Amino acid sequence: MPKTLQTVRTIEAMRQWVSRWRGQGMRSAVVPTMGALHDGxxxxxxxxxxxxxxVIVTIFxxxxxxxxxxxxxxxxxxxxxxxxxxxxxxxxxxFAPNRLEMYPEGFSAKVSMGGPAKAGLEDAxxxxxxxGVATVVAKLLNAAGCDYxxxxxxxxxxxxxxxxxxxxxxxxxxxxxxxTVREADGLAMSSRNAYLTAEERATAPLLHQTLQELAGxxxxxxxIARSCTSxxxxxxxxxxxxxxxxxxxxxxxAPVKSLGETDIRLLAAAWLGKTRLIDNIDV
Numbered sequence: 001m002p003k004t005l006q007t008v009r010t011i012e013a014m015r016q017w018v019s020r021w022r023g024q025g026m027r028s029a030v031v032p033t034m035g036a037l038h039d040g041x042x043x044x045x046x047x048x049x050x051x052x053x054x055v056i057v058t059i060f061x062x063x064x065x066x067x068x069x070x071x072x073x074x075x076x077x078x079x080x081x082x083x084x085x086x087x088x089x090x091x092x093x094x095f096a097p098n099r100l101e102m103y104p105e106g107f108s109a110k111v112s113m114g115g116p117a118k119a120g121l122e123d124a125x126x127x128x129x130x131x132g133v134a135t136v137v138a139k140l141l142n143a144a145g146c147d148y149x150x151x152x153x154x155x156x157x158x159x160x161x162x163x164x165x166x167x168x169x170x171x172x173x174x175x176x177x178x179x180t181v182r183e184a185d186g187l188a189m190s191s192r193n194a195y196l197t198a199e200e201r202a203t204a205p206l207l208h209q210t211l212q213e214l215a216g217x218x219x220x221x222x223x224i225a226r227s228c229t230s231x232x233x234x235x236x237x238x239x240x241x242x243x244x245x246x247x248x249x250x251x252x253x254a255p256v257k258s259l260g261e262t263d264i265r266l267l268a269a270a271w272l273g274k275t276r277l278i279d280n281i282d283v
Contacts, residue, residue, distance in 0.1 A: 005086060006093040011143045014056065014095045018145050026053035029148040030173070032140050035059040036076040037085050040181035040189035044150040045089045047178045052148055056093040057086050058140055060102060064110075065132030076191060095144070102139065111135045111169075116160035119253035121267055122278075123157075125243050133158055134165045141166065141173045149173050154180040154188045156267060156280040160253060180279070182208070188279045195275040204272055206238050207279050210245075211266050215283045218247065218259055218266075225257070231268075240270040250282065259283070 008014050021028050029048035033041055041057075048055040059082055066072040083094055110131055117123055117130035141149055149166075151159045163175045181189045186208040187201075196204055214231040218224055224247045232245045247256050250263040264283035269276060 005083065005091060007083060008093060008095050009097055010101055011095075011097070014093070014144055017056065017093050018054075021054045022145075027148070028052050028054045028056065028144075028146040029150055029176075030140065030144045030146040031055060031057045031091075031150045032137055033057060033059055034061045034075065034191075035082050036078050036191040037082045038189050038191060040152055040154065042085060042089045043181045044152060044178050045086065045091050047176065048148065048150045049090055051176070052146075054092045055090070056095055056144060056146065057091050058144075059094060059096040060136070060140075062132060062136040063099060063103070064135055065129050067126065067128050076194070095140075102136065109135065111138050111165060113161055113165060115164050116157060116253045117164075119157060119248065121157050121244060121246060121248070121253065122269065125269070130158070130161045134161060137162050138165060138169060138171065141171050144173075146173055148176050150176050150178055152180060153177050153280070154190065154278070156265060157253060160251075186212075188277075190277070192275050192277065195273075197273060200273045200275065203238060203240075204277060207235065207240065207268060207270060207272075207277055208281070210234050211268055211279060211281045214245070214247075214266055215281055218264065218283050221259065224259070235268075235270055240272050242268065242270040243276075244269055247283070 018028050029052035031044045031048055045055055061075050063072055086094055111134035113130050113134045123130055151162055159177050166175050185205040187205045210231050214227055217227040228245050228247055232242045235242050245268045247264050247266055249256050250265040256264055265280055267280040269278045
């Protein structure tokens with residue numbers, strides 16, 4: 001654990017820290033977050049510490065990835081608790097800017113993504129989302145100039161979008177995907193899990209269980225489309241309202257029809273009460 005955890009509020013201060021580390025021959029990793037940290041985020045820090053000498057975590061609730069219908073103000077903001085967790089986890093610095101630091105008056109740039117951002121998954125329900133993510137992540141990566149950036153596989157489409165964005169814009173930061181961290185019953189860790197009622201929390205692990213069953217059916221040679229439909233119906237019977245249950249090519253997120261075409265990723269999003277859960281697994 002570092003003796004101190006630096007908290008910086010400006011891009012210039014973040015650059016100075018990363019530059020100082022680089023001047024000392026150290027490699028650095030950045031972990032972009034919107035705060036409300038849980039053990040999944042801390043695993044990103046832990047993985048960053050394995051491959052880099054210094055880790056900086058960003059905390060910024062990015063307004064450009066929220067639609068007008070989504071309540072930006074309701075997103076949990078727990079900076080004091082987050083910083084305590086990051087100090088215990090061994091992070092070296094926190095970049096926690098305000099909105100004007102990231103989007104000053106007159107800001108007019110936007111990264112518009114195609115490819116995996118137009119796969120008909122999350123983008124079908126949140127069409128604004130990935131352009132907002134790509135814009136803020138591009139700015140963070142350029143501002144920090146770290147060697148690595150850590151992203152969780154739970155948001156698998158986002159991981160693919162960020163990877164494509166960094167590649168296409170020739171951003172030298174290496175994007176590192178970190179496996180999903182789960183509760184003991186299999187539920188993927190998420191800040192949104194706090195919104196589940198006790199009854200919903202007991203039902204929520206069925207999302208992961210259904211994906212595991214679906215993967216087994218596909219490996220057994222069952223028809224992919226029919227298996228996905230059956231999985232969706234199982235979730236509906238349990239009280240979920242699925243947005244999608246899909247089998248996609250793991251790299252491109254293109255639809256797949258049969259086992260053996262390519263590596264397959266199963267992705268699902270479903271509402272349980274007022275909470276929208278997402279998950280994905282490899283086949």
